[in-house]
Amino acid sequence: MSRMTEETRKRQPFRRLAADQRREEIINAAINLFGSRSEEEVSIDEIAAAAGTSRSSLYRHFEDKGELYLASMRTLSTELVARLDAVAFGGSPSQQLADRITVYFDFLEEYGVGYADLLQMSMHVPSQEAIKLASEVRDQVFQLTYETLEIAEPPAALRIGLQAWMAGLEWTAMEWLRDRREPRSQVEVLMQVQFASMLVGVAAYDPDVAIKLDWILEQEPPGSPAALFVRSLLDAVTLRMIGNCTRMLGPG
CATH class of the missing domain: 1.10.357.10 (Tetracycline Repressor, domain 2)
Incomplete structure (x- = not known):
């Protein structure tokens, strides 16, 4: 599991990834953001951007922000x-x-x-x-x-x-x-x-x-x-x- 730099708060380019790998990258992006702010202060859009994916793609892996958290x-x-x-x-x-x-x-x-x-x-x-x-x-x-x-x-x-x-x-x-x-x-x-x-x-x-x-x-x-x-x-x-x-x- 790797920590991402401050630059990952900006949108990453979309990449085609296997489902498990995409899920892992979303989790890593969420960990990075939740590590600096509370769960309530972090938006789904921020997490999707940091993971280099779309909001709709994120929702294919997680029902809501609570499940991702x-x-x-x-x-x-x-x-x-x-x-x-x-x-x-x-x-x-x-x-x-x-x-x-x-x-x-x-x-x-x-x-x-x-x-x-x-x-x-x-x-x-x-x-x-x-x-x-x-x-x-x-x-x-x-x-x-x-x-x-x-x-x-x-x-x-x-x-x-x-x-x-x-x-x-x-x-x-x-x-x-x-x-x-x-x-x-x-x-x-x-x-x-x-x-x-x-x-x-x-x-x-x-x-x-x-x-x-x-x-x-x-x-x-x-x-x-x-x-x-x-x-x-x-x-x-x-x-x-x-x-x-x-x-x-x-x-x-």
Whole structure:
């Protein structure tokens, strides 16, 4: 799948193409346009012009703009999951997570607003198909995360915690994409920290997750994202904090 340049917004010369190839070019043109503006702001005529075809030809492949939007987003969803899945195994769990967060931000920077709209359901009238597609993407991301943690059957507490973290990641990434007020590297680190905090919080109430957390820590070498987080946490601890923690652990 190739990204098209700014010049593809102008009409391309008509070319005779096989039906599958024409459909793919229309989808690529739509992806390019949806990446810079919302679905409502992009017209069928613009997409047809960018794909080098006619409006009538476009309608032979797609019933309406909504169907084309979903086809484009499905193509992008497949691409995103493939990129996340390609993150090399072998590193520590926290390094794999950090690498996947980077891949996620790379993807959003590349494909932008259109995919953000899908995940946040900010289309004018979200269809059941759009809701299902966004849910399928999240489910596949959850599964990749469970595989990284080597968890076959995640307990309910971990599923809930991961869903909450994923929602936070999506919201934070979309907000950053729109205003970019904070350095991207800082946002990525904060998302890693949020994941670690979620995992520790769940482990505090679920013995099985606590055992898994102990296993994760055994996999983390010095210098890994998890190790840097622990060091930063310890550096932030003051004697006053220790005193307050001791007070809270007292009788009562």
